[in-house]
Amino acid sequence: MSDTTMPHTPTEARAEARTVSFRGGGFAPQRKRWVGGVVFVLLIAIAEWGTRSGWISALTLPKPSDVLETLIELHQSGLLYKHLSPSLSRLVVGAALGASLGVGVGVLIGLFSYIRAGLVPLVAAIFPIPKIALLPLFVIWFGIDEGSKYALIAFGTFTPTVVATYGAVDNVDRSLIRMGQSFGLSWLSIVRKIVLPGAMPGILSGLRISLAIAIILLVAAEMLGAEYGIGAYILEAGALYDLERLFAGVLILSVLGVVLSTVIGLIERHLLDWRS
Amino acid sequence: MDIRLENVSHSYDNFEVMRDISLEIPHGRIVCIVGPSGCGKSTLLRFIGGLERPKQGRVLQVGTPPADCLNPLTYIFQDFALLPWRSVAGNISLVLEDHGIKGAAAKEIIDDVLARTKLTDFAKALPKQLSGGMKQRVAIARALAVNPAVMLMDEPLSALDSQTRELLMDDLVSLWTRTPFTAVYVTHNLAEAVRLGHSIVVLSRRPGQIREIVHLDTPLAERQFGDPELDRQQRHLWQLMRDEARAADAELLDV
Numbered sequence: 009m010s011d012t013t014m015p016h017t018p019t020e021a022r023a024e025a026r027t028v029s030f031r032g033g034g035f036a037p038q039r040k041r042w043v044g045g046v047v048f049v050l051l052i053a054i055a056e057w058g059t060r061s062g063w064i065s066a067l068t069l070p071k072p073s074d075v076l077e078t079l080i081e082l083h084q085s086g087l088l089y090k091h092l093s094p095s096l097s098r099l100v101v102g103a104a105l106g107a108s109l110g111v112g113v114g115v116l117i118g119l120f121s122y123i124r125a126g127l128v129p130l131v132a133a134i135f136p137i138p139k140i141a142l143l144p145l146f147v148i149w150f151g152i153d154e155g156s157k158y159a160l161i162a163f164g165t166f167t168p169t170v171v172a173t174y175g176a177v178d179n180v181d182r183s184l185i186r187m188g189q190s191f192g193l194s195w196l197s198i199v200r201k202i203v204l205p206g207a208m209p210g211i212l213s214g215l216r217i218s219l220a221i222a223i224i225l226l227v228a229a230e231m232l233g234a235e236y237g238i239g240a241y242i243l244e245a246g247a248l249y250d251l252e253r254l255f256a257g258v259l260i261l262s263v264l265g266v267v268l269s270t271v272i273g274l275i276e277r278h279l280l281d282w283r284s
Numbered sequence: 285m286d287i288r289l290e291n292v293s294h295s296y297d298n299f300e301v302m303r304d305i306s307l308e309i310p311h312g313r314i315v316c317i318v319g320p321s322g323c324g325k326s327t328l329l330r331f332i333g334g335l336e337r338p339k340q341g342r343v344l345q346v347g348t349p350p351a352d353c354l355n356p357l358t359y360i361f362q363d364f365a366l367l368p369w370r371s372v373a374g375n376i377s378l379v380l381e382d383h384g385i386k387g388a389a390a391k392e393i394i395d396d397v398l399a400r401t402k403l404t405d406f407a408k409a410l411p412k413q414l415s416g417g418m419k420q421r422v423a424i425a426r427a428l429a430v431n432p433a434v435m436l437m438d439e440p441l442s443a444l445d446s447q448t449r450e451l452l453m454d455d456l457v458s459l460w461t462r463t464p465f466t467a468v469y470v471t472h473n474l475a476e477a478v479r480l481g482h483s484i485v486v487l488s489r490r491p492g493q494i495r496e497i498v499h500l501d502t503p504l505a506e507r508q509f510g511d512p513e514l515d516r517q518q519r520h521l522w523q524l525m526r527d528e529a530r531a532a533d534a535e536l537l538d539v
């Protein structure tokens with residue numbers, strides 16, 4: 009080893025040579041389609057195996073195959089659609105109302121100083137209120153029927169959408185707006201062709217969160233007074249400690265969440281393919 | 285159409301940026317503006333383009349722009365300012381749409397400017413697929429599409445490597461030779477200034493004042509890389525700027 013300490017001598021050439029170790033990996037998310045599926049299958053397989061062999065007691069977790077059976081029954085009796093369709097329509101109406109109002113108000117906050125000064129504190133005050141706490145109020149305002157459920161879901165999706173949207177508008181590259189002005193584009197053109205597309209990534213990732221909140225609120229609303237709906241179904245099953253049906257209901261919600269997130273993912277890939 | 289600046293002075297709050305600048309930008313000429321960092325070159329260009337108003341003095345348009353001119357004062361930015369979600373053709377059509385030019389009429393203009401900037405094959409490409417030099421050519425094509433009376437360029441080549449810069453300078457020269465345009469060209473790079481400028485305005489350090497205006501008579505097309513006369517002018521400009529630049533640099537360090 010002593011020869012390596014002597015620099016600039018020919019003996020250095022004979023010193024041990026090693027490949028430079030690689031340390032540049034990671035921090036670059038890639039699409040791996042199957043991993044998510046594998047995790048699901050693995051977890052379910054463990055649960056099935058555990059409940060069958062008995063080291064998970066039937067009171068702790070229902071057997072996945074029983075849950076599946078319950079689901080199939082639900083489908084065959086047509087009850088699934090009786091519960092699913094009112095839930096879906098509440099979700100669609102409520103979330104569409106809340107998200108579109110939220111994007112609208114968020115853009116206005118992003119564009120006008122007075123609206124920003126007036127509304128940002130208000131939004132900050134509304135954001136932390138658990139919207140479920142307001143359900144009785146909504147029942148008085150909008151009636152015990154669908155109205156109060158729409159309102160609850162709309163209100164719950166509204167605030168996170170507003171915050172995400174005005175943050176996204178703030179982050180639009182000012183030099184692009186300057187460019188639009190320098191070419192004499194009208195105010196409306198600048199908003200439509202520069203601000204909105206530029207804010208779209210932020211708006212869509214805000215929408216992901218808003219829609220998850222919408223599902224949570226949907227169930228909450230249905231638990232407090234609905235004959236049909238996934239929430240009502242889960243509440244009923246829970247009251248009877250019928251774990252199979254409880255899990256069947258929860259599974260439907262999860263699937264709903266995955267479907268919504270996939271749809272947003274598709275929209276993102278379609279609208280945002282300009283990002284590398 | 286000419287541009288005339290009359291006694292333009294400006295300060296941000298109590299921070300004096302430029303003092304008493306009077307300047308004539310004649311039709312069909314390229315006027316280069318050089319000066320040390322922070323002397324107000326970009327600010328001056330924003331005044332000329334109407335993106336900002338000077339505290340004192342005025343910026344005048346002398347004469348009317350030609351009838352087919354859609355946007356008389358048109359910028360080319362250092363950072364290209366292309367919309368990343370629009371294709372090359374889409375970025376050009378952006379500035380035409382507001383003038384009601386769509387469909388076949390727009391396509392004709394787009395094809396023409398893309399051909400002039402040698403980008404015909406890239407009409408459908410997105411900005412992220414282009415190199416820096418090509419992005420700036422798209423920005424130049426976009427500017428040409430609105431038939432500007434005056435082009436305002438703020439260090440348009442500074443973000444590019446030196447080979448690309450040479451190529452783009454050649455492109456600008458050949459564009460100008462075919463159809464002379466009026467331009468105000470802000471740069472740090474004296475080689476660019478002597479290559480492209482019919483006159484070169486040297487500003488002092490902040491507050492920016494005109495130190496000297498150098499006129500170059502060699503036609504643009506005859507200015508070659510390494511031309512001794514241009515080198516002499518470039519050295520002269522550097523003499524003028526060196527002390528200013530050094531002082532400006534020290535000033536920035538003081539802050």
Ligand SMILES: Nc1ncnc2c1ncn2[C@@H]1O[C@H](COP(=O)(O)OP(=O)(O)OP(=O)(O)O)[C@@H](O)[C@H]1O
Nearest residue numbers: 296299301319320321322323324325326327328490
């Ligand atoms: N909106 C602004 N508010 C306050 N100060 C500003 C503003 N814009 C520019 N300045 C200041 O005015 C001075 C001139 O700025 P300007 O950008 O015009 O310089 P420049 O000559 O273009 O510099 P560079 O060569 O670095 O591009 C700088 O010191 C800058 O900090």
Ligand SMILES: [Mg+2]
Nearest residue numbers: 325326327438
């Ligand atoms: Mg500048």
